[in-house]
Structures are given as C-alpha cells and as structure tokens.
Amino acid sequence: SKDNPHQNLAIIGHVDHGKSTLVGRLLYETGSVPEHVIEQHREEAEEKGKGGFEFAYVMDNLAEERERGVTIDIAHQEFDTDEYDFTIVDTPGHRDFVKNMITGASQADHAVLVVAADDGVAPQTQEHVFLARTLGIDELIVAVNKMDIVDYSEETYREVVDEVTQLLKQVQFDTEDASFIPVSAFEGDNVAEHSENTDWYDGEILLEALNNLPEPQPPTDAPLRVPIQDVYTISGIGTVPVGRIETGIMNVGDSVSFQPSDVSGEVKTIEMHHEEVPRADPGDNIGFNVRGLGKDDIRRGDVCGPADDPPSVAETFQAQIVVMQHPSVITAGYTPVFHAHTAQVACTIESIDRKMDPSSGEVAEENPDFIQSGDAAVVTIRPQKPLSIEPSSEIPELGSFAIRDMGQTIAAGKVLEVHERE
Numbered sequence: 001s002k003d004n005p006h007q008n009l010a011i012i013g014h015v016d017h018g019k020s021t022l023v024g025r026l027l028y029e030t031g032s033v034p035e036h037v038i039e040q041h042r043e044e045a046e047e048k049g050k051g052g053f054e055f056a057y058v059m060d061n062l063a064e065e066r067e068r069g070v071t072i073d074i075a076h077q078e079f080d081t082d083e084y085d086f087t088i089v090d091t092p093g094h095r096d097f098v099k100n101m102i103t104g105a106s107q108a109d110h111a112v113l114v115v116a117a118d119d120g121v122a123p124q125t126q127e128h129v130f131l132a133r134t135l136g137i138d139e140l141i142v143a144v145n146k147m148d149i150v151d152y153s154e155e156t157y158r159e160v161v162d163e164v165t166q167l168l169k170q171v172q173f174d175t176e177d178a179s180f181i182p183v184s185a186f187e188g189d190n191v192a193e194h195s196e197n198t199d200w201y202d203g204e205i206l207l208e209a210l211n212n213l214p215e216p217q218p219p220t221d222a223p224l225r226v227p228i229q230d231v232y233t234i235s236g237i238g239t240v241p242v243g244r245i246e247t248g249i250m251n252v253g254d255s256v257s258f259q260p261s262d263v264s265g266e267v268k269t270i271e272m273h274h275e276e277v278p279r280a281d282p283g284d285n286i287g288f289n290v291r292g293l294g295k296d297d298i299r300r301g302d303v304c305g306p307a308d309d310p311p312s313v314a315e316t317f318q319a320q321i322v323v324m325q326h327p328s329v330i331t332a333g334y335t336p337v338f339h340a341h342t343a344q345v346a347c348t349i350e351s352i353d354r355k356m357d358p359s360s361g362e363v364a365e366e367n368p369d370f371i372q373s374g375d376a377a378v379v380t381i382r383p384q385k386p387l388s389i390e391p392s393s394e395i396p397e398l399g400s401f402a403i404r405d406m407g408q409t410i411a412a413g414k415v416l417e418v419h420e421r422e
C-alpha cells in the first residue's frame, strides 16, 4: 500500500550471480507486474507452446531496461510488501554500477547481496560489500542464489555462508546484522514461500526478511541541494538546468545559488514529468528555470542551493577513505579523478594524515608515507578545479565520493570536514 513507509533497496553482487533475475522474481511474486500484461504474454507463449512464460516476461522487460539504462535516474523498479514500499535504487547489470552506487548509494537504506551458490564470493562480491560498508549501509540480506544448480545442497549453502561471513568480518560488517537465505531466483525457492527443496532450512524467506528490515531513518532537514546533471536551452523558456533534489525543498520564487559557478537568481518555473509544479521535494527529478540565467553560466557538477545557505565549495577537504584496489601504493601528490554527485574533478591527495586500524577503528599510524589496498585512512584533498561538496555528517547525500583511476574504482570515501574557498 502507498501508506507504508518507503525503503530504498540496493541489489548488489557479482555479475551473473542473478541480481536481475532476483529483481524480476520479486516484482513477479509481489504482483508488481500488471495482470493484463501477464495475461497477454501468457496467451502469446501458449500459442508458441512455451512454458514458464510469466516470469520470462518480467525478465525480458528488465533486459530492455538494462539496455536503455545509461544514467543513474533510469526508471526505478518498485514493489510493495505488507510493511514497506520498496524502490530498487539501481538497475543491476549497469555498466557504471559501482560508480552509481557511490553517487546514489546514500539513498539506499538497505541492501540485498546476491551470491551464486555455485560460484561463492567473487571479485565484485567483495567490491560491493566493501562499498556498502563504506557508504553506511548497515543491514544486509544475503541471498545465496542458484540453489537449484547445486541440488539444494545444505553443505554447499553452509560453505557459501562461511565464506561470506569471513568477508563481512573483514570489512567490519556486524554479521549479526546480516541474514542468509538459500534461494533460487529462477525457480522461486524461498522468495515468497518456503521451499520444499530446502527442508533443512527453517529461517526467514526473502519477502519475510524484507518485511522485517528496520524502518529507514527519516529524511534530514538539510537545506536544498540539487546537483546539476545537464543544462538545456528550451525555446520559449530559456536555460533549464535539470537534476534530482537530494535534500530540501524548492519552491517557485525561491532565490537560489549555483556553486561553484557562483551565480544566483530567482526560480521562475519548476517542471516535473512534463508538468509545471509549484514545489519539488527530495527525490524529485526536475527541470527548472531561473530568471536571467544563461546557458554558459552554469554546468554539470554545479550544485544548486538556497542563496542564503549556498552549497559549500572546497579549497581543501578532509575525508576518510578506504582503498579498494590499487596496483601499487598511494602517496601524497597522487591526483586521480574524484566522482562526487554529478561532478568529476581531478583532486590531489595532499597529505595522508592517519592510517586507521580496520579491526578496531583506532589510529594505527600518524602521517604514514603511503597507503595501499585494504587500508583505511584520513586524508586531506585539494580539488584541482572548484568542487562543491559537503561534510557527510551534515548532508550525507553530498558527502561521499569515489576515486577512479585507470578505469577502476580505486577507493571510496566520506567527507569529514570542508575548508571552504574564500
């Protein structure tokens, strides 16, 4: 029901472990695919003499979605349980999944980690768990998938559970906050009903586990922040920046400021889903028009906020980062590309201030000479071009980033403190 609290759910896991199939299964089992659509597909399939048609239909649709999906604001998949209305915050199989996870993950309240029983922990399993941890997702449902392939073997299931438990411990995930469920997304075992194929398992099934997740934190009362995705010129209207409201509210008539471009003006119109609206809220994707604003005055990567509480622009900032994978070592002076909200800016790691002991969270070493894969550290960062970014404690939606180099995510982090540009 639409009166239930909302949950944003991330589906994470190694490629081909069954994320899309599980999403399809969840949509199907919760009746989120309209009956008439299923009926139509059933008839078509019967004509062709094929079985398993309904579920196949959902999967075809997801595959299409996947091919179209380029940006992070693609049509989100939605389904309801008795307790919650769920939105899948990213479409699995996305090319930029990891990056999107970082720029969009502050919205994810919880995550389902999909691990194929026949493959166990794989590189992206590690990467995604690691990111989920860094970005503050603290409750995980682990779906041990493809149980049909391993003949529903309890022994194989136990092995995978042990392997995942080890991984969770490595990244300081409290394993008490993780639940494990043997499923087959393909066959539907333990998704909506207890499966007879796993009579050795008497724990929660997937929909129960989703229902029993804790309620998400209420939205913060942070000021308006809209990272700009694109800037269009529309005849008859003028310059139209578009983006998603991360925090706060925008009203027609508001005085707003764009940073770091440092221009301001009054909001004349707001458009959402091709209709004019007087106000927009967090999560809304909007296009808006600001009096007197020229197309070249602002750009992708700017953040729009209230003129009297404008987005921060960092001269430098201090952040806690975790190094995921780097072929050698990271030293002061390293200048990779930082991805934060819609901005991509080269930034120099100016100093490595402290290395943290990942097992205790305490300072392991002051001013270390270098850090490497697996290390957590507090570093001071200097953007090479102006960058708008916020302390994670104040506006978490604008306080995390990914560090990319050589086509890979090298590290992820959270902003501790911003030293603003004069």
Ligand code: GDP
Residues within 6 Å of the ligand: 013, 014, 015, 016, 017, 018, 019, 020, 021, 022, 092, 093, 145, 146, 147, 148, 149, 183, 184, 185, 186, 187
């Ligand atoms: P993703 O890359 O993680 O989204 O994985 P997909 O959902 O695309 O699945 C990859 C392949 O595994 C596809 O061929 C699926 O049909 C298959 N698959 C997914 N889940 C299951 C399952 O539970 N059992 C079996 N036998 N195959 C599955």
